[in-house]
Amino acid sequence: MQIARDVLLQSYRAMRTIRVFEERLHVEFATGEIPGFVHLYCGEEASAVGVCAHLSENDTIASTHRGHGHCIAKGVDVGGMMAEIYGRQTGVCRGKGGSMHIADLSKGMLGANGIVGGGPPLICGAALSHKTLKDNGVAVAFYGDGASNEGFTLESLNLATVWKLPAVFVVEDNGYGEATGSSYACAGTQKDRAAGFGMKYLECDGTDFFSVYETAGEAIAHARSGKGPVMLHVHLSRWYGHFEGDAMTYRAAGEVAREKETRDCLNIFRDKVTQTSLLDPTALDDIDHAVDDEVESAVQAAKAAPWPEDKALMADVYVSY
Amino acid sequence: MAQTLVALTMPKFGLAMTEGKLASWTVDVGQATKQGDELADIETSKITSGYESPAAGVLRRQVAQAGETLPVGALIGVLADADATEAELDAFITKFQEEQAPQAESDTAEGPSSAPHPVEVAGYTLNVREVGSGEGLPLLLVHGFGGDIGNWLLTQDSLAKNRKVIAFDLPGHGASSKNVQDGSLAGLAKVVASLLDALGVSKAHVMGHSLGGGVALTVLRDAPEKVASLTLIAPATIGTHVNADFITGFTEAERNRAVQHELEKLVYNKALIGRKMVDAVVRARRLDGARDALRTIASACFDNDRQRDALLPVLEKTDIPVEVIWGQEDAILSADAAKTLPDKVEVHVLAESGHLPQMEKAADVNKIVEEFLEKSEK
């Protein structure tokens, strides 16, 4: 598959930004400066980026509690995200959403979501908007193997098929719903679930950008062309706990270390593009430096930013009341 | 046996009324009345109006209680000689209730043709109500700012004995189109002239109330051949000022109590403004485009408390018969302006009346207009 050089560079930059953003949050969270709780996306970067590489701002995505990666991949401002996670007035949601509710509708980002399985029904609606308004858009729901067991999700798979919506259901299967393995919690297979609804099913290796990019391209083209919804099953690995502070006592010793060693999407990407001379290693190094700077300044700006004013408490409950 | 047992029934004011509320009795049981004396107040969606005694006698029974809403034709009381026995009264009531149950439409003079109907005029849909026929030239009624055909509830049918009387909702009002273009008197007058054409009326007496008086004067200025005579009730464009607080308040008020406060400015006797009337105005204002239409007309016709149009010169020039009727207590357009009218204009300033003399002093106004029209056609 031919991928344009600028797409490769942008995709690498997005994946790298997610990695550095999340690693930094891991460090900062431990200092106690970040309020609430955060769920990190490290290890899963190629999924968000490989899918969103096929989307424009006109397309819509809905995310999960583990939403930072999807936000960055969809083009939400990194500085605004960091400020939001710090609860500051300059955050993308003016400090009123926090990590689990980062949204930017101007970028087609319908929100991270604190409710497991919250996204798929919303995406049916967003897809209905695209279909009704005939704007050629598609709507993509990211959700995990845990959310795949929610009734909401299963209802949505049915409704999207019944209404023949331009929707893609991306199951990010990292093997764990919180502290419970999907081998325990998920009966049957995702593939059979899609088949149960007569829905097109595709799967890919979520640690390999090229695998995700190619498969997601097929899924999104199918949905965009009006042929109905698709389930895209992405196999990947979570490097940190369900939330920060989770000691992951449910995972075998060495499991995560082995994942990092053998299934790091950034290493896999770097190896592939340099071995085939698609990109020069120095171009990637340049991106690494630029990303480090960007995240560093995002953290410094967030820490220096003002808290929301008291009047923000009562603002924006309604458009009018 | 007593000869004069008279059934008092819920009256019908205009065609649209199907029921009315007995607001209060103004005469006690046992009290003697003359024909034409007010017996009770009846509240409708247009106005609270007096119920006049149909005969002389003693009010012997109040069958309906204050606050009750009854269909037109329902028995509300009985008038009789003082010597009628209670048994006779009971028998009379029983017989009435059995035999003469409300027969709303059947015994009224108006035929079905007098129902309001839509007429397409120059791109507008106008709500038009035509009543009566006869040798007399037709009479066209033009209501005022924020009004509708209901303002002629006590006028239209009374004046239709010998002629067709046409009432209609101006653009932006009642059940007519809410588009008013620039909202100017000239624009509205054009619509009025077109309406007469559409109805096949080449010449008519024109009666305008308030801003409708300004519209009528503009019709006379721009299409004099259509106007046989002019009756102006509390007309705009004669004086220089208008009650700007009323115009703004009346246009913008949303809640019933605020609207009631504004409507009370229209009358001398505040009791005439009933809850149903207030509710009807509130409801009319909620229709899509209604409030915007009023805003447009208000800003086209008024500059704060000044009237933009001054049409006294039109009256000075004209040769057709003109009369002006004004309520002495008018709080919207001061009756003082009547003093500036040329001598040839017949002027009636009515005591104890505000801005709506055709409703507040309906009998007087109807008599004045009837005589004027008769005279004009001689």
Next chain:
Amino acid sequence: MSKKSFRQAINEALRQEMRRDPHVVLMGEDIAGGQGGTSGVTDAWGGVLGVTKGLYTEFGPERVLDTPISEAAYIGAAAGAAATGLRPVAELMFVDFIGSCLDQVLNQAAKFRYMFGGKARTPMVIRAMYGAGFNAAAQHSQSLYPLFTHIPGLKVVIPSSPYEAKGLLIEAIRDDDPVIFLENKVMYDDEEDVPDEAYTIPFGEANLTREGQDVTIVAIGRMVGMANEAADRLEKQGITCTVIDPRTTSPLDEQTILECVAETGRLVVVDESSPRCNMACDISALVAEQAFHTLKAPIKRVVPPHTPVPFSTPLEKLYMPSADKIEAAVKSLMKQHTHEVA
């Protein structure tokens, strides 16, 4: 202007708004009916009680969307569609079914605007039937408006007559926030004069259906008619009442309630919903907190008992507030020892 039923008033409001604004779409179970049936008849039902009849025929399957029996999916879809450019009106059939999709309302639609820092609009309406008196028993008779009123971000509308229903529904559809619009299933055949033209009734403006001197009665939805019936009877006994129809429980027109209570000094609240934490409690608290000094007698609530809605006719009658119960409540207040208010 002509007499229209509550059902016709709602149908007309939907039809006129769909004609005016192509972004308005309807979705719900059997709102057309007949899709996939063997007769080939579409628009077979027009909703279980025929409220949306004829809309599918006029606007077609792209604007009138029958859904599977999947409340979570389509109520969530309505929220998602509203946030991305449509103006959906979703019919939840019976409000009791909110149990199947509460998350979509409680955690999604109601929260978007605040949680996203004021950068989202969710112009959706959820229409649903509520109320007892239909022998529909415990799972199809509840009056759940307190549940929605409790949730910031939602507006809650309970029309009391056909005229009110049309104007409030058009207002709801044009509103940019999520609106819960509750229709009392017993009232669909009630008739009154309803203008043919489109009109709107603003939210948060209570309607005084009558004004009196002695007692203020606040009544909600179908209870307004009962309160007026009781007030008619009381007037003949020399007791005059102000009857307030709040129209919307969120926003609530607190000002009008307080003003009227100040005028009469006595308050009866009539609420068909279960008595714990209902609107009667809320309004009583409002008056107790802000107008206690104007009260000449304790506040009286006319509410059902704290039980599920029973099925059997005599039990359901016993359960429901009624004009008799309202009349008795008012009279009891007039007999209360009263003290002069300084």
